Amino acid sequence: MISDNAKKQIDSWIEKYPEGKQSSAVMEALKIIQKENNNQLTHDSIQAVADYLDMPGIAAAEVATFYENYNHQPVGKHIIRFCHNISCMLNGADDLISHLETKLGVKTGEVTDDGLISVKKVECLGACVGAPMFQIGDQYYENLTIDKIDKIVDGLK
Template sequence: MISKKTQTQIDAWIGKYPQGKQSSAVMEALRVVQAENNNQLTPDLIQAVADYLDMPGIAAAEVATFYENYNHQSVGKYTIRFCHNISCMLNGADDLINHLETKLGVKTGEVTQDGLISVKKVECLGACVGAPMFQIGDQYYENLTTDKIDKIVDGLK
């Protein structure tokens, strides 16, 4: 269930921890397994990671369900992770999320008809100084306005 290529990546992370503490690599192991599987984790994949790291399945599942960077349903090619913490909310995140949902024709948690974009509301991305903001892939977009959002989203198509 975990390819040799992904096992090699996980092994590199395991090597960063003391002998017998391979479960410390669970976050990265889940990340690389998710990336290999259409950016989605299923219960079977989470269990496969747990088995590979020789840890209880429930412990891997706790990590996979606690952190918002793991997906448990289909997502688009691009996932817009919109910060919805206090700084972003106070700076208009709710109105901007509504604008984004209207523009894309989807609600938070859904994927556009063409499978290109999904929108996810997240608790905090640690960029309060640039609020309101969202993340696509590894890129942060800060000080958002409706015009900025339109340009960013139009550039994804």
């Protein structure tokens, strides 16, 4: 279930913590396994991480379901993580999210028919000064407008 490559990466995280505290690597381990599995976690993959880190499955599942950067449904190649927290909401995020849904023909949580793009509503990403904003991969896009969104999304296709 866990590839040799993933084990190597996870081991490098385990080494950062005191002996016997390998479960502290759970967030990174889940991220590594998710990346290897079409950007999605399953019950079995979460349990495999728990077994590898010698921790209860429920504890790994609690982490995997608490943070929104873990995916439990199929996602697109690109995930648009649109902040809808207070600063972004006050600066028009809801209307922009509606525009994005209409443009892509999906609702938040869904994937476009071509499997390319999915949209997630997320909580504050710490870039309130650039509200409204979203994240794709490691890149933040701030001070969004309809025109900016159209250009960014068209560039993903």
